[in-house]
Amino acid sequence: MSIWSKSVEAAQHNQAEGMHTLDKLFAVTQPGAVYSQPVHANGQTVITLSEVTVGMGFGYGIGEGAPPTEQENNPAASEQNAPAGGGGGGGGGGGFSAGRPVAIVTVNADGVTVKPVVDVTKLSIAFFTTFGAMALMLARMSRASR
Amino acid sequence: MRIGEILQWEKISGDPLMVENTRLVPQARVLSVRFPFGGFVWNRPVSIIIERDGKRETIAVPDLTLISQIAMAVSLILLPIVFFVNWKGVKK
Numbered sequence: 001m002s003i004w005s006k007s008v009e010a011a012q013h014n015q016a017e018g019m020h021t022l023d024k025l026f027a028v029t030q031p032g033a034v035y036s037q038p039v040h041a042n043g044q045t046v047i048t049l050s051e052v053t054v055g056m057g058f059g060y061g062i063g064e065g066a067p068p069t070e071q072e073n074n075p076a077a078s079e080q081n082a083p084a085g086g087g088g089g090g091g092g093g094g095g096f097s098a099g100r101p102v103a104i105v106t107v108n109a110d111g112v113t114v115k116p117v118v119d120v121t122k123l124s125i126a127f128f129t130t131f132g133a134m135a136l137m138l139a140r141m142s143r144a145s146r
Numbered sequence: 147m148r149i150g151e152i153l154q155w156e157k158i159s160g161d162p163l164m165v166e167n168t169r170l171v172p173q174a175r176v177l178s179v180r181f182p183f184g185g186f187v188w189n190r191p192v193s194i195i196i197e198r199d200g201k202r203e204t205i206a207v208p209d210l211t212l213i214s215q216i217a218m219a220v221s222l223i224l225l226p227i228v229f230f231v232n233w234k235g236v237k238k
Contacts, residue, residue: 031160031174049191057184130218
């Protein structure tokens with residue numbers, strides 16, 4: 001098998017793997033991804049609710065190139081064979097996932113209660129980022145208006 | 147809301163859970179974007195349907211963290227505008 005054919009086959013295999021991984025990503029769209037299994041303790045049942053965010057992307061490419069003079073001098077080279085000049089391929093991918101608790105559902109003899117969970121760390125980061133940006137913006141506006 | 151296979155923004159119900167004599171149906175809101183070479187999913191709980199003693203009730207799940215973040219983002223946009231308008235008024 002020529003190098004070119006191997007590159008094409010590898011690229012097709014990578015594409016299939018990428019699509020398979022992408023299908024797994026979309027398994028997160030089910031409600032079961034954000035609701036945990038019930039936990040029984042002390043006469044009550046607790047279910048935790050979370051927010052889930054997942055993203056991913058991938059790409060690949062293959063290419064060929066040959067100097068025009070070499071192709072003209074080598075008419076026997078067909079599309080199946082490796083290009084006279086050279087070829088290459090590459091690929092890459094990346095992703096992220098994040099989860100955050102949102103609330104806790106408690107089921108007991110008295111009924112069902114939903115207790116929200118506040119993510120203090122996330123709020124602190126958002127607070128400092130927001131008001132830092134606001135202070136910077138106001139300072140620039142004051143300087144510009146003078 | 148669905149736009150073909152690319153965009154999905156809808157409320158979906160999960161499999162019911164039986165806990166003692168209570169039947170719980172979880173509901174979540176999903177935003178998913180699917181491209182040939184990538185995708186993004188945001189899934190969050192929004193409510194729970196409770197069926198108990200013949201009664202059916204829907205309880206909303208408040209996301210206090212998200213509400214606080216949105217409030218801060220809105221204040222980031224609005225407060226400088228208010229300041230700018232007042233500043234212009236003072237200058238006049």
